[in-house]
Amino acid sequence: MIKLAIIGYGQMGKLIEQLAPEHNFEVVSIIDPLLGNEISEESLSKAEVCIEFTTPDVAFENIQKICKLGKNLVVGTTGWLDKLEAVQKLVQQNKIGMVYGSNFSLGMNLFFQMVNFTTKLMNKMDNYEVFGLELHHKKKKDSPSGTAKILSDIVLKNTDNKTSVQFDKLDRKIEKNEFHFGSIRAGNIPGTHLIGFDSAADTIELKHTARNREGLAIGALKAAEWIIKRKGLYNFTEHFSEIIGVQHEA
Ligand SMILES: NC(=O)c1ccc[n+]([C@@H]2O[C@H](COP(=O)([O-])OP(=O)(O)OC[C@H]3O[C@@H](n4cnc5c(N)ncnc54)[C@H](OP(=O)(O)O)[C@@H]3O)[C@@H](O)[C@H]2O)c1
Structure with missing residues (x-):
């Protein structure tokens, strides 16, 4: 011991x-x-x-x-x-x-590695656009979450056509080089982070949900x-x- x-x-x-x-x-x-x-x-x-x-x-x-x-x-x-x-x-x-x-967190660190691998892979696919979303309970004091910032660093590092992250609301169309990462606060939602890839044909999503x-x-x-x-x-x-x-x- x-x-x-x-x-x-x-x-x-x-x-x-x-x-x-x-x-x-x-x-x-x-x-x-x-x-x-x-x-x-x-x-x-x-x-x-x-x-x-x-x-x-x-x-x-x-x-x-x-x-x-x-x-x-x-x-x-x-x-x-x-x-x-x-x-x-x-x-x-x-x-x-x-x-x-x-x-x-073991799960979140595994998730960081999955997002790292997947964004490198998806960087070769012109027809998919990457996006992020994080959801938390209504008591959380900050947004975006610290984890959302780490995830956006991983996405930007591996995605040639995305050069900046946009966490705030948009009063305009999103620029091609901007990676959009949204935040939702409501109820008792456990910490949830999602990285998605969208094309005309389908959507691929990687999602981590914390339980405790x-x-x-x-x-x-x-x-x-x-x-x-x-x-x-x-x-x-x-x-x-x-x-x-x-x-x-x-
Ligand atoms: N890295 C990570 O993955 C991770 C995960 C969870 C939390 N955290 C961070 O870890 C910290 C603790 O989180 P928690 O949820 O356990 O907080 P918590 O429930 O507030 O516990 C902190 C404890 O430390 C005690 N403490 C204060 N001063 C001390 C001292 N000088 N020596 C020894 N103990 C002392 C506090 O005692 P009193 O109440 O008597 O002051 C309290 O019991 C926070 O900063 C949090 O953000 C990091």
Whole structure:
């Protein structure tokens, strides 16, 4: 069993604790202000690796402390990427391994790879036009979703005749070089992302629908298992195939 410390006992921390045993982890420490403890040499003494899902305002401080204690680390908290260079130095100086990422979902990372492959293929087909759509529940505060932005980067990178993305409403006809990506907010719709290809004869659609956070927690546990044998700083999406152990031809 791999000895794991969970930093942040919120929705993600609790789910990781629940799923840890079936993924060969023993939770040896849980750190959260509500539990009245903090990161220290003593509280992390038994841990081989830490998984951090806290809040953007404390993530960098936590990363600094954990690096200095020489512990391997997986960080799911977002909002600290402006400090990436400083983190890179800390990871090197303290000779640890760290994985970070803004989307640890296994399904979504598989979806990114499918969209990457499919847009390269469809780039050779003049008679199909690519489009995107994302749907979320009415409580979501932002649009487009962060995932929609990642997907549009993949589409633009692989599609020669699309040079910009159009997320907003249009008061005119869409330009030939514009990739249209729409957003819908209503009811309780789970996070849904769709990339479509339309021709006069038919429509082809690739669609990902999130049901719960389990895929995110499992992704973080896979990253923790992978990083204990390595040193250096890695992005989850960039190293996804190695982390889940599925190699394929791009
Ligand atoms: N990368 C991904 O795939 C992914 C997926 C889901 C979420 N996230 C991100 O991960 C973060 C956590 O998400 P969540 O849904 O689990 O949030 P959450 O339910 O709000 O949990 C955050 C937890 O961290 C605790 N915390 C705050 N400061 C801390 C500190 N200094 N040390 C230890 N724990 C601390 C909070 O305690 P208090 O409540 O007592 O302050 C809370 O229990 C968010 O930034 C979210 O955007 C990323």
